Amino acid sequence: MSTHNVTVVERPRRNLWVQSYLPEVAKGLAITSRQFFKNLLTGSDIQTVQYPEVKRDYPLRYRGLHRLTYRDDGQVRCVACMCCSTICPANCIHITAAEHEDTSIEKYPAEFVIDELRCIVCGLCVEACPCDAIRMDSGIHAHPFYERDKAFLNKDYLLDLGGPSTAVQGGVLGSRSAR
Amino acid sequence: MPTLTINGKEITVDPGTTVLRAAAMLGIDIPHFCYHPALSVPANCRMCLVEIEKARKLEPSCYAKVGEGMVVHTESPKVIAARRAVLEFILVNHPVDCPICDQAGECKLQDYYVAYDSQPSRVAVPKVGKAKAYPIGPRVVFDGERCILCTRCVRFCDEITGTSELTVAERGDHSEIRTFPGKELDNPYSMNVTDICPVGALTTRDFRFKCRVWLMSSTDSICTGCAKGCNVHLEHFQGEAQRYRPRFNPEVNEYWMCDAGRMSYLELHADRLPSLRVLEDSELSWPRAARKVAALLGEKATGEGVAFVASAQSSCEGLMAGREFVRTMLDDAPVFWTGRPDGDGDAFLIRADKNPNRAGLAGIFGVEVLAQDAHRLLQELERGAIRVLYMMDSTLPFTSDEMKRFRAAVEKLELFVLQAPRRGGLDDLADVLLPSTTHAEQDGSFVNEDGLLQSFWAAYRPRTQALADWEVFVRLARGADRELSFSDFESLHGALHAEQGAAQDAGE
Amino acid sequence: MDLVWELLIILLKIVVVVLLFAFPIGSLMTLLGDRKQSSLIQNRIGPNRARLPGINHPLVGIPHFLADGLKMIFKEDIIPRQANRFWHTLAPAISLFPAIALWAVIPFSDHYCTGTATMVDYRDVCVDGAFYNLFSISNLEAGLLYVFAISAVSVYGAAIAGWASNSKFSLLGGLRSSAQMISYEVTMGLSLAGILIIYGTLNLNEMVVVQGQLLWDWLPMWGIVVQPLAFFLFLAAMMAETKRAPFDVPEGESEIVAGYFTEFSSMKFAVIQLSEYVATVFVGSLVSTVFLGGWQVPWLYGDGFYFGNTDEPSIPLPYWLVIVLRVGSFSIKTLFILWLQFMLRWTLPRFRYDQIMTLGWKILLPLSLANLVITAFVVLVLL
Numbered sequence A: 001m002s003t004h005n006v007t008v009v010e011r012p013r014r015n016l017w018v019q020s021y022l023p024e025v026a027k028g029l030a031i032t033s034r035q036f037f038k039n040l041l042t043g044s045d046i047q048t049v050q051y052p053e054v055k056r057d058y059p060l061r062y063r064g065l066h067r068l069t070y071r072d073d074g075q076v077r078c079v080a081c082m083c084c085s086t087i088c089p090a091n092c093i094h095i096t097a098a099e100h101e102d103t104s105i106e107k108y109p110a111e112f113v114i115d116e117l118r119c120i121v122c123g124l125c126v127e128a129c130p131c132d133a134i135r136m137d138s139g140i141h142a143h144p145f146y147e148r149d150k151a152f153l154n155k156d157y158l159l160d161l162g163g164p165s166t167a168v169q170g171g172v173l174g175s176r177s178a179r
Numbered sequence B: 001m002p003t004l005t006i007n008g009k010e011i012t013v014d015p016g017t018t019v020l021r022a023a024a025m026l027g028i029d030i031p032h033f034c035y036h037p038a039l040s041v042p043a044n045c046r047m048c049l050v051e052i053e054k055a056r057k058l059e060p061s062c063y064a065k066v067g068e069g070m071v072v073h074t075e076s077p078k079v080i081a082a083r084r085a086v087l088e089f090i091l092v093n094h095p096v097d098c099p100i101c102d103q104a105g106e107c108k109l110q111d112y113y114v115a116y117d118s119q120p121s122r123v124a125v126p127k128v129g130k131a132k133a134y135p136i137g138p139r140v141v142f143d144g145e146r147c148i149l150c151t152r153c154v155r156f157c158d159e160i161t162g163t164s165e166l167t168v169a170e171r172g173d174h175s176e177i178r179t180f181p182g183k184e185l186d187n188p189y190s191m192n193v194t195d196i197c198p199v200g201a202l203t204t205r206d207f208r209f210k211c212r213v214w215l216m217s218s219t220d221s222i223c224t225g226c227a228k229g230c231n232v233h234l235e236h237f238q239g240e241a242q243r244y245r246p247r248f249n250p251e252v253n254e255y256w257m258c259d260a261g262r263m264s265y266l267e268l269h270a271d272r273l274p275s276l277r278v279l280e281d282s283e284l285s286w287p288r289a290a291r292k293v294a295a296l297l298g299e300k301a302t303g304e305g306v307a308f309v310a311s312a313q314s315s316c317e318g319l320m321a322g323r324e325f326v327r328t329m330l331d332d333a334p335v336f337w338t339g340r341p342d343g344d345g346d347a348f349l350i351r352a353d354k355n356p357n358r359a360g361l362a363g364i365f366g367v368e369v370l371a372q373d374a375h376r377l378l379q380e381l382e383r384g385a386i387r388v389l390y391m392m393d394s395t396l397p398f399t400s401d402e403m404k405r406f407r408a409a410v411e412k413l414e415l416f417v418l419q420a421p422r423r424g425g426l427d428d429l430a431d432v433l434l435p436s437t438t439h440a441e442q443d444g445s446f447v448n449e450d451g452l453l454q455s456f457w458a459a460y461r462p463r464t465q466a467l468a469d470w471e472v473f474v475r476l477a478r479g480a481d482r483e484l485s486f487s488d489f490e491s492l493h494g495a496l497h498a499e500q501g502a503a504q505d506a507g508e
Numbered sequence C: 001m002d003l004v005w006e007l008l009i010i011l012l013k014i015v016v017v018v019l020l021f022a023f024p025i026g027s028l029m030t031l032l033g034d035r036k037q038s039s040l041i042q043n044r045i046g047p048n049r050a051r052l053p054g055i056n057h058p059l060v061g062i063p064h065f066l067a068d069g070l071k072m073i074f075k076e077d078i079i080p081r082q083a084n085r086f087w088h089t090l091a092p093a094i095s096l097f098p099a100i101a102l103w104a105v106i107p108f109s110d111h112y113c114t115g116t117a118t119m120v121d122y123r124d125v126c127v128d129g130a131f132y133n134l135f136s137i138s139n140l141e142a143g144l145l146y147v148f149a150i151s152a153v154s155v156y157g158a159a160i161a162g163w164a165s166n167s168k169f170s171l172l173g174g175l176r177s178s179a180q181m182i183s184y185e186v187t188m189g190l191s192l193a194g195i196l197i198i199y200g201t202l203n204l205n206e207m208v209v210v211q212g213q214l215l216w217d218w219l220p221m222w223g224i225v226v227q228p229l230a231f232f233l234f235l236a237a238m239m240a241e242t243k244r245a246p247f248d249v250p251e252g253e254s255e256i257v258a259g260y261f262t263e264f265s266s267m268k269f270a271v272i273q274l275s276e277y278v279a280t281v282f283v284g285s286l287v288s289t290v291f292l293g294g295w296q297v298p299w300l301y302g303d304g305f306y307f308g309n310t311d312e313p314s315i316p317l318p319y320w321l322v323i324v325l326r327v328g329s330f331s332i333k334t335l336f337i338l339w340l341q342f343m344l345r346w347t348l349p350r351f352r353y354d355q356i357m358t359l360g361w362k363i364l365l366p367l368s369l370a371n372l373v374i375t376a377f378v379v380l381v382l383l
Ligand code: SF4
Pocket: A084, A087, A088, A089, A090, A091, A092, A093, A114, A118, A119, A120, A121, A122, A123, A124, A125, A126
């Protein structure tokens, strides 16, 4: 057994005092009652946030609605490489790739739809994107939708949420050589 | 017979074998770009360098011939370092377009980079720009920046097709694959260069941006473009064929296939029959439809004036089942055949007979049936000798004029049953429509022009109600409470093999 | 005429006790005890969103409870296919009946004295008049036996509800609850036997009166003082009887859904729930009657507080105030026991079923037997 890192935990010994149950119940009652009266009188330990009226600040890395970043000239940065739709465990990214008139771009997403109803907000698409084209830092809480169609966020919607990417096209070395 | 040692394993091979091949026989994979088993060996990429003891320097294994007592190391530190250096060198001007490159996922440069290099670029000077997305031929797109100048494509055009459209122009890091002035890469086999190109420099216009290769599944299949029966990988995604890629078969097509055949996958989803229809009733399940059709056939398809049309597009299994169907259900009606009309052929792969299974048809229904072609059928129809017609396919070798006559004649029929994967412009005339599967949706086999029986496998399920031809026949027979001599694919396939084997033995 | 008058008074008492005391407290507890109290223990707020029309205040969540009631009424009443429709429909009534009927013998205050009330020997005596039973529905001599009898009947409700639903979960729940209730009835009875020996009466009001006596002239002789062990035994047994946590195995989301009332919906479901809560309140009132001096306020007798063995009240009080204090005392004690039960519910993890049986038969029963024997012995020696 020496090869296994096993810690043997002794069973707690129960003396008559513990086993008579009542003192332990009293201890438990003391804890719950303390909490009860504390919260009844001061409410100081209550963790509830009165959601629609009070909102917590989302943490910096909160994963909100997706957004698509754009290039310096305002074109969509995504090149329809399908990395995100491949990694997506919910299979909710639907991209139709097409040839761009601008030969320096070549491939771009003619359609880019995220099915928010299926998205499990795992963030893998962001990790997978080689182009910093998709992000989840819009800070917008995915809200409920009254119509199913509205939950299919299309390219225009996602671009409207977007901003220019902070990444440098061509990578760091590429930028150095460009200068 | 020299004996050599590779990575500590001994092997004896024929003299003149290259080290790379000898290693391959031992199951040792040596990375390579420019070497292709069907092409000459230029040894220009240097990816295949190996360490041979007593040699002064690393040797390209694709070119080095084996020698007696040779000791080769393919994974020694020196070799690994050399591979890394070669890769870094190749990547100096490589654009690393992977996100938009159709080769990504099946790119040897990617694979080897991950396996041997995996370091960030140390080059801080601008890369040499070259032609991007250049239409080097009507069906092939060229990207000069991605090209690693292995010259496989050049050699293919020189040695396989003999058309010599391509060459390497310029020098040094400005070298680029170009067509000779006034030429473009337009030969009947031009798309093969996209298969042999180890990177994404040559890609097909058709597959461009269509689907990422890692998403697709691949099923072994047979091209139905002509009677050669080239072996292909049928690659599909979500129940839809995306492309054909030639599958190596030394007896048929080696590594190649023609462009027309490659594009024939487009027919797999075109013009399909949507659903069952018996007279006006189109909301049917197969068992109900089978009973109705069997009743119709029992009522009308007896005595004179019944004809059955077999198809050279159908699988052998379908045809065999059809033969039995004619015997049990159609009173041994006369059999005609149909298929695509003949076209041009050449001496390499392309055959004039554009049907994948005419040989199989002749083997199953007898050679005599070949005389009973669609034109004979048209004559008989116009003569009024046929009341009831059962067609196994809607492919007809007719000109538009003949088609008009055919339609006119068919309209007068008492009963016209069409069992086909495609509408073929006949669905509106048919009294009974029985959708059948294409070869991509069923298991089966074709006999090619050279008499070779080749199997193919179902790649995905049909989206319609379609069933394989043989299954349609089985169901119709059941609808009439009759049994054919088989009820599953295995027994049918076994019977086919027995029959074909016997026929081949008799022929020899 | 007298009889009619008598009947009217009884009717009034029933209405007051059942409709104004048992039901409201019972159902309020569903809200305050189960939801609000638990939420506070768990650092939450609890229900606070529903509003009464025109009042923009959560009112400690009471509108939720009204909304729930309304919702229950309008929910579809589903009787499972193959269920026994007759018993399935009757079961909720059968479980509600004992929960209500039990209240018949609970004294809310001492009998009303038509003359002047004063104290002799730590007992109220009525000078120039007679005691008249105004504060319990029925002044039954065999009051405690009545309680035992009726609470034994309540097992039928659960058992029938479980059986009639044609559901395995329900049947298992019904079986569990009948086994549990029958087991704990034994302890329940035996733990009170000791107290019977001491008080020498079965009449609940009489019991409370006896508890007004003082030990050593200062300590009220409440049940909990003379029979502390029996208090705990009886409380545990009663909680098991009413299937309150930690004895709530007849229902169990993880094993048998809601137990015997899995297949009940709409108002039938509500009635079963309600009967449980009313029974819970009853436990509170019974425990306070038997062990906490019922309506007794320490040292308070018919005409005021007596501190020490005096003849005149130390603090004289008008009779009506004494009655108010007594009813209030009873109510507060009841509510305290109720609060304690809910507290226990959120404090203790629930027992496993075999543990419940072990506790009932192997621990509580021997303890209550021992308690009885020792009490009997002590009483024999002392008196
Ligand atoms: S967050 Fe996850 S589930 Fe949602 S789109 Fe991205 S990869 Fe898919």
